[in-house]
Amino acid sequence: MMARRRSATLEGDTRAIDDAASARLRAAGQRYTSQRRALVALLAGAGSPLPVPAILAAGGGLTQSSAYRNLAVLEQAGVVRRVVTDEGFARYEPGEDLMGHHHHLVCSKCGRVEDVALSADVESQLDRSLDRLARGAGFASVSHRLDLIGICRDCG
Amino acid sequence: MMARRRSATLEGDTRAIDDAASARLRAAGQRYTSQRRALVALLAGAGSPLPVPAILAAGGGLTQSSAYRNLAVLEQAGVVRRVVTDEGFARYEPGEDLMGHHHHLVCSKCGRVEDVALSADVESQLDRSLDRLARGAGFASVSHRLDLIGICRDCG
DNA sequence: CTTCCTGCAAAAGTTTTGCATTAAC
DNA sequence: GTTAATGCAAAACTTTTGCAGGAAG
Numbered sequence: 001m002m003a004r005r006r007s008a009t010l011e012g013d014t015r016a017i018d019d020a021a022s023a024r025l026r027a028a029g030q031r032y033t034s035q036r037r038a039l040v041a042l043l044a045g046a047g048s049p050l051p052v053p054a055i056l057a058a059g060g061g062l063t064q065s066s067a068y069r070n071l072a073v074l075e076q077a078g079v080v081r082r083v084v085t086d087e088g089f090a091r092y093e094p095g096e097d098l099m100g101h102h103h104h105l106v107c108s109k110c111g112r113v114e115d116v117a118l119s120a121d122v123e124s125q126l127d128r129s130l131d132r133l134a135r136g137a138g139f140a141s142v143s144h145r146l147d148l149i150g151i152c153r154d155c156g
Numbered sequence: 157m158m159a160r161r162r163s164a165t166l167e168g169d170t171r172a173i174d175d176a177a178s179a180r181l182r183a184a185g186q187r188y189t190s191q192r193r194a195l196v197a198l199l200a201g202a203g204s205p206l207p208v209p210a211i212l213a214a215g216g217g218l219t220q221s222s223a224y225r226n227l228a229v230l231e232q233a234g235v236v237r238r239v240v241t242d243e244g245f246a247r248y249e250p251g252e253d254l255m256g257h258h259h260h261l262v263c264s265k266c267g268r269v270e271d272v273a274l275s276a277d278v279e280s281q282l283d284r285s286l287d288r289l290a291r292g293a294g295f296a297s298v299s300h301r302l303d304l305i306g307i308c309r310d311c312g
Numbered sequence: 313c314t315t316c317c318t319g320c321a322a323a324a325g326t327t328t329t330g331c332a333t334t335a336a337c
Numbered sequence: 338g339t340t341a342a343t344g345c346a347a348a349a350c351t352t353t354t355g356c357a358g359g360a361a362g
Contacts, residue, residue: 018335033342052326063347068327069340084242088352089326105295114176122285129278130304137272138309139261146302148286153294186357189317208351219319224352226317244327245351 013150017044017098021079026111028077033110038068040079040094049068049091049104085147096143103145107152116148173200173254177235184233191218192226196235196250200237205239205260206271241303243267263308272304 022032023038038060041052043050050058061069071092074080079098083091085106091113093099101123105114118126126144134142176194178188181211196217206214208223218226227248230236235254239247241262247269249255257279260271274282282300290298 002179029341031341034337035343039232044157064326065328065345066343069329072328073342082242084240086238086240086246097253105290105293107295109197114293116289118285118289122282126278126282129274132308133274134261134270134304137261137270139263139306140312141303142304142306144299144302148290148295149288150295150298154294156294185316187316189361191318219349221320221353222318225354227318228353 015040016046017094018093020098021077024079025073028073030073030077033070035060035066036074039061039067039070041073042078043092044098046093046095048115049093051074051087051089051091053089056093059125083113085113086110104147105152106149107155108149109151109155112154114152118146129131164188170197171198172251176254177230177233178232180235181229184229186229186233191222195226195230196216199236199255200250201246202249204271206248207245207247209245210264218309229286239267239269241267258300259304261304261306261308263311264305265307265311266267268308268310270308275303 004121018037018040021036033090039055042055042058042060052071055067056062056064071080071082075082075092078095080092081095083093083104083106085091093115100114100117102115104115104128105116106112111113117123126146129141130144134140160299161285174196177192181188181192181218187279195211196219198211198214208220210222212220221310227236231238231248234247234251237251239249239260241247241260249271255271257274258271258273261272262268269312273279286298287298290296
């Protein structure tokens with residue numbers, strides 16, 4: 001079955017994500033330590049962006065300060081992405097090009113966050129519209145962040 | 157010239173926004189004090205969402221705690237909206253139905269935020285797609301938040 | 313006069329930083 | 338061996354809360 005949609009990204013492939021992370025950190029002059037490896041594996045397997053407390057609770061045995069420091073390094077290397085919601089704290093997920101471009105369904109009651117993808121044609125039409133809009137406003141090299149806010153099945 | 161696009165919202169009309177704010181606060185059992193009036197006027201005239209330090213610096217003479225408390229009250233009454241970016245602090249703007257539905261152009265270098273609107277047809281097609289997507293995931297009553305991230309003319 | 317709002321001060325929460333120690337290359 | 342990563346503790350920062358005094362209805 002080759003029905004899985006083709007993609008230029010590494011999607012759920014943990015091994016490939018690990019390799020990419022290694023290469024990018026090396027390129028950035030950073031070491032790929034076991035803590036960082038564990039962080040990347042945890043985020044890659046999570047299916048939704050994780051807040052720092054959840055990362056600490058996952059048992060990797062890392063300190064709060066190391067978590068923040070390593071996440072910052074991984075973010076700068078383009079391996080992870082910092083996701084903000086209106087919860088008052090940040091969440092982290094693998095970078096766009098590792099996970100594939102996607103959006104978030106956010107429950108406004110419980111804060112639950114789920115990954116979702118837009119269909120390719122809607123996404124590309126949106127991209128074109130946003131590009132035009134941004135150019136008109138003098139903004140360059142535009143990406144976008146689209147979140148859906150609603151009530152999840154458990155809270156509804 | 158009446159070329160200004162028709163809209164069901166109050167858009168830039170400060171007087172109408174003030175009246176609406178008054179009505180909503182009364183309906184919520186809250187008073188429309190001079191501080192709150194000043195807050196609403198400030199946000200309505202700003203053209204982009206303001207962080208609390210900027211609100212304090214605007215000279216209204218209000219305290220930090222009063223600013224946060226009043227913004228929370230105004231948010232619950234549906235008069236203002238709390239906007240989160242990845243800056244580590246929140247910004248505030250007049251509520252959607254007062255300002256009109258719009259999005260934000262965010263400069264990833266300097267943090268500058270500008271209001272922009274999508275064309276009506278792109279917006280409505282997007283709405284339909286997102287509704288379908290959310291329903292499929294079991295989410296109800298969905299709104300969306302779309303930000304464009306790029307480099308502004310001053311930073312480019 | 314009763315209720316809510318305001319200011320001041322302290323607390324709570326997340327994230328950052330300093331410094332000595334340990335691990336990676 | 339040299340350089341960078343880690344743990345612990347303290348600090349910085351945004352936001353929230355307690356409480357006494359003051360304004361609004």
